[in-house]
Amino acid sequence: MKLNLKIWRQNGPQDKGEMKTYPIDGVDGDMSFLEMMDMLNNQLVESGESPVAFDHDCREGICGMCSLYINGEAHGPDRGVTTCQLHMRKFNDGDTIYIEPWRAKAFPVIKDLVVDRSSFDRIMNSGGFVSVNTSGNTVDANSIPIPKDDADKAFEAATCIGCGACVASCKNASAMLFVSAKVSQLSLLPQGKVEAKERVLNMVQTMDDEGFGNCTNTGACEVECPKGISLENIARMNREYLKGALTK
Amino acid sequence: MALTGLFLCLFLVGHLLGNLQLIFITGEEGKVAFNEYAYFMTHNPxxxxxxxxxxxxxxxxxxxxxxxxxxxxxxxxxxxxxxxxNTNSSTPARYMAILGTVVLVFICTHMVNFWAKMHFTNMPLHTITKSIEAPVGQDPTTGQPVVKELEVDYVYTTNGQYQESKVSLAEMNYSEEKYEIKKGTMLYDKTSGLKVAEGLKDLHSQVMTFFGQDIKGLPSNSNALLYVILYVLSMAVLGFHLWHGFSSAFQTLGLRSKKYVGAISMAGKLFAVIIPAAFAIIPILIYLA
Known part of the structure; x- marks a missing residue:
């Protein structure tokens, strides 16, 4: 398969950056998107050009490290998968493929397609945890009974891998789906309920301080999320936030 | 956004019910109903x-x-x-700001056309002209009383009565230099300082002429068709704004859950179609009447 790649090249955070065109031949339909990128980088290295920097780690669709805005969609045209699980059979011979980094003020570009997602870490640090004394007698998790429905919902929320596709695809670069998944995951469980009010207030405050946009409920995040995190989580977070803001 | 948006949705329902009087009640009865309603809306605390x-x-x-x-x-x-x-979100959802701006421009022009006129200008009073047969003397030869048809204006007053007017209001020019309406119902002659008449402002006829009907004594609107088209287009824009806005407000308030999401979404879409369509049909019917 022959492809025409248009890739964002930016030498560093201060560099202006531009779209560059790279033709590539011999792409196999069974290759993953990242394998295609590896193939391109090999060619670039051989020709003495600097390889395209992009994020990746497990390549199994579970770590949340890979990103890429492919042909106008986060993680490409396929649904429910990350870029590493996107296969080249989704494209046709002769296609032009645009490859861009996540675009958000809170995700500044480090180099080429790699963005700094540490704003997510700072949001987590401000409340994405349960304060438990773990020195010594750790209680067995199963000793606290949890309704099956709550456990399932918390688990669904916990499948968020924090890749940032929600921010990338939101027209406002809002992080509401990510933050709401983390808030839901913890506040649905008895261990997390204790700090529920401070958690939601602090995490939302940090999210705003980091420069993410506001949620206008377009629902783009839910569609593009590789883990299918539901908008229901955002409604839950809004509920929790109202409760927290009014009573705390 | 959500709270004010939902309140404005309620306002739309109220406003629509008021407006529907324009088409559901016809003739003098409709005029009375609408003008009384307009008086109520501008005077009730x-x-x-x-x-x-x-x-x-x-x-x-x-x-x-x-x-x-x-x-x-x-x-x-x-x-x-x-x-x-387009692959992940609906067009109205992404263009809420632009749709909202158009709706705001519409609200401003709409208020200039009706609300400001009702509040701040000398809108003609609600009158009805009746022909009455009045004796004007005696025939000198036969001795029979001579009856002549006279056109008399009656003003519709705040207490629901038709009162005979001393001046011909239907043909009167309510110029701002000559006349002044005080407390929304009393018409004063500025030069003499005397009360000329008292009655309800005739918003009904204003609306009817604005959207193209010819009413005696009132200037006809040559741009009526344009206004009807602009009104209908504005309602379409409002519909798109509500298409996303209604259910979005529930999501913002945290009222969306798996159990209700379908119902809220359906209610929002029905609201977005029915309310603006009902608003839009009113000027169309007035224009065609």
Whole structure:
């Protein structure tokens, strides 16, 4: 398969950056998107050009490290998968493929397609945890009974891998789906309920301080999320936030 | 945004019910019903509170929306070279700010055309001209009384009576230099300072002529068709705004859950179609009548 790649090249955070065109031949339909990128980088290295920097780690669709805005969609045209699980059979011979980094003020570009997602870490640090004394007698998790429905919902929320596709695809670069998944995951469980009010207030405050946009409920995040995190989580977070803001 | 938006949805329902009188009640009866309603809406203290709440909601909704849009634009300083938002979100949802701006412009022109006229100008009073047969003397030869048909104007007053007017109101020019309406019902001659007549403002005829009907004594509107088209287009824009806005408000307030999401979404879409369509049909029917 022959492809025409248009890739964002930016030498560093201060560099202006531009779209560059790279033709590539011999792409196999069974290759993953990242394998295609590896193939391109090999060619670039051989020709003495600097390889395209992009994020990746497990390549199994579970770590949340890979990103890429492919042909106008986060993680490409396929649904429910990350870029590493996107296969080249989704494209046709002769296609032009645009490859861009996540675009958000809170995700500044480090180099080429790699963005700094540490704003997510700072949001987590401000409340994405349960304060438990773990020195010594750790209680067995199963000793606290949890309704099956709550456990399932918390688990669904916990499948968020924090890749940032929600921010990338939101027209406002809002992080509401990510933050709401983390808030839901913890506040649905008895261990997390204790700090529920401070958690939601602090995490939302940090999210705003980091420069993410506001949620206008377009629902783009839910569609593009590789883990299918539901908008229901955002409604839950809004509920929790109202409760927290009014009573705390 | 959500609270003011939902309040404005309620306002739309109320406003629509008022407007529907224009087409459901016809003739003099409809004129009476609508003008009494207009008087009630401008004089009742409870309505006054609600109307201030509505003005506030519109302003807050617009200003808050503008501020959010500015913040959201700042959150993505560099745009994508290739973006396909159609694959993941509905068009009205992404263009709420633009749709809202159009609706705001419509509200402003709408208020200039009706609300401001009702509040601040000398709108003609509600009159009805009746032909009465009045004896004007005796025939000198036969001795029979001579009866002549006279056109007499009656003013419709606040207490629901038709009162004979001393002046011919139907043909009168309510110029701002010569006359002044005090307390919304009393017409005063500015030069003499005397009360000429007292009665309800005839908003009904204003609306009818604005959308193309010819009414005796009132200037006809040559741009009526244009206004009807602009009105209908504005309602379509309002419909698109509500298509996303109604259910979005519930999501913002945290009232969306798996159990209700279908019902809320369906209610929002029905609301977005029915309410603006019902508004739009009124000027169309008036124009065609």
């Amino acid at each position: 409870a309505v006054k509170v609600l109307s201030y709440l509505t003005y506030f909601s519109i302003l807050f909704h617009a200003i808050d929306g503008l501020m959010l849009t500015i913040q959201n634009k700042k959150a993505r300083p560099t745009n994508y070279a290739m973006n396909k938002p």
